[in-house]
Amino acid sequence: MRTRMLALTSAVCGAALLGAAALPASASGSASGSAQDPEADAGVVTAAELLAEVRACSRISKGGYRTDSGSAKATVPVCGTRDAVFWKADMDIDCDGRKTRACNRKTDPYFLPETAFQSSRGEPLDSAALPHVVVPGPSKVWDYRRSGLTGGSVVAVVYRDRVRYGVIGDTGPTGIIGEASYAMAKALGIDPDPSTGGAESGVTYIAFKNSRISPIESRARAQSRGAALAREFVGRS
Numbered sequence: 001m002r003t004r005m006l007a008l009t010s011a012v013c014g015a016a017l018l019g020a021a022a023l024p025a026s027a028s029g030s031a032s033g034s035a036q037d038p039e040a041d042a043g044v045v046t047a048a049e050l051l052a053e054v055r056a057c058s059r060i061s062k063g064g065y066r067t068d069s070g071s072a073k074a075t076v077p078v079c080g081t082r083d084a085v086f087w088k089a090d091m092d093i094d095c096d097g098r099k100t101r102a103c104n105r106k107t108d109p110y111f112l113p114e115t116a117f118q119s120s121r122g123e124p125l126d127s128a129a130l131p132h133v134v135v136p137g138p139s140k141v142w143d144y145r146r147s148g149l150t151g152g153s154v155v156a157v158v159y160r161d162r163v164r165y166g167v168i169g170d171t172g173p174t175g176i177i178g179e180a181s182y183a184m185a186k187a188l189g190i191d192p193d194p195s196t197g198g199a200e201s202g203v204t205y206i207a208f209k210n211s212r213i214s215p216i217e218s219r220a221r222a223q224s225r226g227a228a229l230a231r232e233f234v235g236r237s
Helices: 011-021 025-032 047-053 182-187 219-233
Strands: 084-094 132-136 154-159 162-172 179-181 199-208
Touching: 047 154, 047 162, 047 199, 047 219, 084 162, 084 182, 132 154, 132 182, 132 199, 154 219, 162 179, 162 182, 162 219, 179 182, 199 219
Parallel strands: 084 179, 132 162
Antiparallel strands: 084 199, 132 179, 154 162, 154 199
């Protein structure tokens, strides 16, 4: 848990990212090409299919969230469906937890050696190895626990034409939303550097209700469970 700053400091980089994020999935796919995505497969749920299911927002949060500590307005609502909750925001990089070569006090000035949820061995999660998402701490705006979510709940994260699965692994400030682990950012092709990386917009987070996996650190279980839940979510089961 930390007070986060804007991930990108260069206006040029920000403009480039915003421009790319504004492209529809098909347009970004033509640039990067799904064939270049090592995890792409004709049988899996696509980014376009998931995004089609979350076009309309039935808001369940009592108000909105800011995307960064410096944001002037709280504009991001948490939305709900029968089977999931979702939000559309930026992505700041969470490097908290186990100290590694990628995540430590030298690489991340806001580094904390702990995460809200722990591994099956009772240790902090490894943000450099485990794709996970940070949810806001419980507040009057929204309490993730009342939406059938907890540590280990399965999430799908969509960025451009990529979909990656992970778990809820940490909590953050009660008024801010839009953060995921170093490993999740890297899997999505987002710069994972905790100081200068991230994405300013265009990230969709879909958390599936009552979907907790164990052990929380199992990437394989998150992937298989996430793929199955995504198929159900888009009506392909």
